[in-house]
Amino acid sequence: MTPLDKKRGGVLSSRQIHFMAETGAIRAAAPLARGQIQPASLDLRLGPKAYRVRASFLPGKERGVGDILAALAYDEMSLEGEGAILERGCVYVVPLTESLGLAGDVSGAANPKSSTGRLDIFTRLITDRGERFDEVEPGYCGPLYAEVSPRSFSVRVRKGSRLNQLRFRARPEGQIGFALTDAALAAIHEKTPLVDDALNLRDGVVLRVALGCDAFGGIIGYRAQKHTDVIDVDNVSAYRIDDYWDRLPARDGRLILDPGDFYILASRERLAIPPDIAAEMAPMDAAIGEFRVHYAGFFDPGFGAGGDGLPGARAVLEVRSREVPFILEDGQFIGRLVYERMAETPRALYGEEGASNYQGQGLKLSKHFCVE
Numbered sequence: 001m002t003p004l005d006k007k008r009g010g011v012l013s014s015r016q017i018h019f020m021a022e023t024g025a026i027r028a029a030a031p032l033a034r035g036q037i038q039p040a041s042l043d044l045r046l047g048p049k050a051y052r053v054r055a056s057f058l059p060g061k062e063r064g065v066g067d068i069l070a071a072l073a074y075d076e077m078s079l080e081g082e083g084a085i086l087e088r089g090c091v092y093v094v095p096l097t098e099s100l101g102l103a104g105d106v107s108g109a110a111n112p113k114s115s116t117g118r119l120d121i122f123t124r125l126i127t128d129r130g131e132r133f134d135e136v137e138p139g140y141c142g143p144l145y146a147e148v149s150p151r152s153f154s155v156r157v158r159k160g161s162r163l164n165q166l167r168f169r170a171r172p173e174g175q176i177g178f179a180l181t182d183a184a185l186a187a188i189h190e191k192t193p194l195v196d197d198a199l200n201l202r203d204g205v206v207l208r209v210a211l212g213c214d215a216f217g218g219i220i221g222y223r224a225q226k227h228t229d230v231i232d233v234d235n236v237s238a239y240r241i242d243d244y245w246d247r248l249p250a251r252d253g254r255l256i257l258d259p260g261d262f263y264i265l266a267s268r269e270r271l272a273i274p275p276d277i278a279a280e281m282a283p284m285d286a287a288i289g290e291f292r293v294h295y296a297g298f299f300d301p302g303f304g305a306g307g308d309g310l311p312g313a314r315a316v317l318e319v320r321s322r323e324v325p326f327i328l329e330d331g332q333f334i335g336r337l338v339y340e341r342m343a344e345t346p347r348a349l350y351g352e353e354g355a356s357n358y359q360g361q362g363l364k365l366s367k368h369f370c371v372e
Contacts (some may be wrong), residue, residue, distance in 0.1 A: 001096065010178065011278045011345040012106075014170040016125050016175070020168070020308040024189035025106070027099045032146060033160070039346035040278045043096040043113065043162040044125075050077045050084060050157075052092050056124075056147055064128035065145045069093065083158025085230055088150045093126070096144040097160070100136065102168075108136030109167050111280070111297045114358055116163045117318045118223060119231060120152035120262045121165045138171070151320075152224035152262045153244065156232040163233065165298060170343050177333070179267060180277070180339045190276065194339075195269040196311040204282065204336040207315055210268040211330035213250040216363040220255065221248045221265040236357075236367050245365065254331035257321035265317040266363040272304040272311035276345045279303075279337045281315065292320050293335045302349025303359065313361050 012020070014037050016056045020026045026042065036043045052075040059068050077084045079094070086092055102108070109123035111134065124133040125146040133147070141201075146164055148157075157163070169178055180188075182201040189199050202205035222245040233240060245264075248255065257263065273279050283296035303312030317334060328334070351359035357367040 008343055009170050009172045010341040012170060012348040013342055013344050014039050015347055016343060017042050017168065020106075025101050025103065029097050030160075036162070038165065039302065039348060039350055040342065041165040041167045041298055041300070042098070043165050044110070044146065046079055046157055046159060046161045046163065047095040048078065048080050048093045048159045050079055050086070050092045050148075051075070052077065052090055054091070055269055056091055056149070058126065058133065059130055061129050061131055063131075065093065065126055065143070066128075079157060079159045079161075081158070083161070085154055085156050086148060086150050088154045090149065092148045094146045094148055098148055098166075099143045100138065101141045102139055104139040107138045107169050107171065107172050108132040108140070109169065109280075110136070110164050110166075112164050113162060114298075114316075115233070115366040115368065117297075117309075118264060119155065119233070119315065119368070120150070120161060120318065120320075121155060121233075122149040122151050123147065125164060125166065136166070153228055154230045156230050158234065161233050166209050167298065169340075170191060178340045180341065185339060188277070188325070188339075192274050193272065193311055195271055195361065198271050199204050200333075202336060204338040206333050207267040207269055207317075207335045207337065208331045209317060209328055209334040210266050210314070210363075211250070211253050211255055211328060213253070215250055215330075216266070218250050219247050219363065220250045221263050221363065222246065222365060223248055223264075224262040231368055233292055233368070237370050239369050241365065242368050255328045256326060257319065257326045259321045259325060261321065263317075263319040264363070264365060265319055265328075265334075267315040267317060267334070269314070270304065270311040271299070271313055271315055271337070272306070273301055273350070275301045275349055276342050277301060277339050278342055279339045281335055282338050292322065293317050299337065299352065300350040301346055304353060304358070305349070313359065314363070316358070316361060316364055328361060 110122040279299040306312035
């Protein structure tokens with residue numbers, strides 16, 4: 001493989017991630033597994049131990065995560081074999097199998113995997129001497145850790161389970177930011193539609209929530225039940241929807257979000273991510289509503305592209321109200337997609353190799369639930 005192209009910045013492709021693994025920029029205690037490298041990201045694997053801690057933390061620029069763990073009271077749990085149950089409402093820190101030795105012009109950004117977000121597992125990446133969650137500074141060399149806090153369901157995990165993913169960005173000298181401007185997005189949309197409806201731009205493509213009576217066969221979403229059995233994060237199509245979720249019927253185009261409840265909703269727009277672009281869901285300004293949207297935010301190149309090249313997949317929205325009940329209405333702005341150039345077009349786009357659980361999705365729960 002050839003070295004990374006230092007002239008063109010952007011999100012690194014699967015080929016470039018493979019090159020990083022071969023040259024030691026990505027290090028792992030076990031060989032990378034099949035399907036671990038996605039078109040524009042690397043799935044991260046849990047290591048053999050987890051530590052239950054009293055509260056979330058950041059180490060700050062002078063300390064490592066291990067230093068903080070040594071100073072805290074914690075319960076150590078083995079994730080070997082059948083693994084362990086992470087209880088709802090508790091906080092865990094798990095050393096990951098992967099570590100990094102990045103070049104000075106390469107940084108990283110993490111997000112929960114789609115299936116993790118749809119189970120309402122709050123997962124964030126921590127690095128030694130880190131002052132922000134989910135960010136890996138340029139040139140970082142050291143271990144990686146996941147903070148894991150299941151919010152709706154207790155879950156079983158084990159060594160090798162994949163809860164979050166990491167994107168790498170190369171920044172050539174002189175480049176300031178990565179996000180495409182609204183003017184650039186409008187020009188792209190003219191040639192290759194990004195959505196199947198009117199393009200609303202506000203530092204990215206604005207998405208609206210679908211709550212109309214014609215949405216998804218009369219169902220507008222799902223609300224997580226309060227007391228359920230444990231979910232094994234590695235079991236696919238293993239659980240009945242009605243044992244874990246309440247179905248929300250369409251009524252008057254409105255939905256009242258109850259504080260503390262977790263909802264799965266969907267966008268009104270259908271999306272398609274062009275082959276040379278990656279996208280990430282970002283929350284709208286908190287000033288427009290008392291809710292949080294979308295823990296899991298990466299959209300790979302090729303996501304949503306139908307056989308005709310037109311947008312064919314909705315964005316699934318993971319929604320939690322904040323402190324007060326809040327009314328959502330059909331068509332209300334609820335989130336936005338921020339787009340970035342790829343450093344190169346991936347050789348295989350989303351859904352072209354292996355299993356893709358969410359290509360062409362509508363209102364869809366995580367892969368763990370049986371398709372009806």
